[in-house]
Amino acid sequence: MPVASHSRLHGSVYFSDSDFRRVRELLHRLTGIALHATHRERVYQRLVRRLRALDFPDFDAYLRMLDDAQGQRERTRFVNALTTNFTGFFREPVHFDFLRDTVLAQATQRRLRFWSAGCSTGEEAYSLALLVSDVLREGSQRSAAILATDLDSRAIAVARRGEYAPESVPGMPAAQRARLFTPVQSGNRGLLKVRPGIRKLVRFRQMNLLHDWPAASAFDAIFCRNVMLYFDSATRRRLLDRFADRLHDGGYLFTGCAEAFCGPSQRFAIVEKSVYRKIR
Template identity: 30%
Template sequence: MQPLRDETFRRITALMHGAIGLSFNESKKPLVSSRLAPRVQKLGMDGYDAYIDLISRPDSGGEFQMAVDLLTTNETYFFREPAHFDMLERELSALKPSSVAVWSAASSFGDEAYSTAMLLADLQAQGRIGSAWSVLGTDISDRVLRSAIEAIYPEERLRNVSPTRMRRHCLRGEGRSEGMAQVGQELRRHVRFGQLNLCRPIEKLGPFDVVFLRNVLIYFDVPTKVAVVDRVLAELRPGGLFFIGTAEGRVPCSTPLQTLAPGAFRKVA
């Protein structure tokens, strides 16, 4: 197969930046090339030019989405960065709200949304919050969203879920499904998923009490990060909690935030 030419690399990065805010500098050329190569070969194309021609077409038959999936990582797992869930538990236990609305704004396969749902269901059972709680998970990728709705996971991804929570909220697979678990129906009733591109204007979704925007800002350049964070924070009620990945540094935005802990903030009222 022909190597990825500089001009073709620039076409790919311009397309991805314009459509979904992904930002790749020159140093990412080997990564882009190695992630797309197996797909280009599988489609029987002799080079990247034909592939970019295909994904640039509005009728690319889902191939644009496939390219997005190949160029981003959907890695996630239950109760990732547990300090954020501990903070949420402390906050809600102190406030005892009758309703809680949470948004997992780059939900990937749904692990973050269902982790939150497990926590909220347990708090409700203990009388620390009311019954009107809900979680919305959104992502750009319809592949991960379809999987999130099914809510079936390899048990490895549930390694941070306590045995009590596993028993209460998950059905363990048997026979051919051994090693897999499905989130129970009762919990799934409180969780919805939908497709949303964070780089486009957001139709009114909130106000939410809590927003997770974790481990997605890494893909964006600084102006895109600022626009995305401000757009997402417009859906968070004043005083609400906002989480990004603990390794993602400072939050670039113009919305006033109070820093609580690494990756954890409160929207200033």
């Protein structure tokens, strides 16, 4: 088998510089995700499984098929294989405190709307739903709806199922855990299933943030946390502008605590690190 100069040998499949460049270009075109050179080994590990499953002899043949009109189904698998889905219940708890003490305390709408954009396997959306249902239960006439979207179809399937291993909720106080989940048996495994009253507040949908968004009424807050850090700055700027279009005036945008977007756009004021308020 010919080996391009600078190719690297991984088992019996070569992953050349040019293969990696093509993967980067395709992923960026499909998702806005900008891979770095440091991701190369991980990319190889994840994609070589697809090659083996489909019986492709090398990356060139696989990548040609992905670019082909017939490649639509595999493009979904390719994207699923390369996204990073790490998440957790009440991850970055400071945002949930802010939501309870400021956003929910100030909101005047009767029907509150939230968007978990890049929801992964659903933990963020269900955390929002639990918090909102706790607050609304305290005698208010208001109701709430949460839209939760992600590009990764497998992650959305997990989110819709709403069943989690007990190990995935470490340290959650017992009372909170009991309000959020009911124990279920799956084969000989005990799982935690999101209670129907919480589940019904959330609508999951597979959606690419780079594509058109369905028409929807404005949101009180958008959570897009630990998603935009994978995008290049032009994609991020466009997205911030589109988020502003979808927020009520004075609505809030939450990004991941480690994501610092200095001067995110002229449309947001920084309230505190990783919390932005729409100004126009």
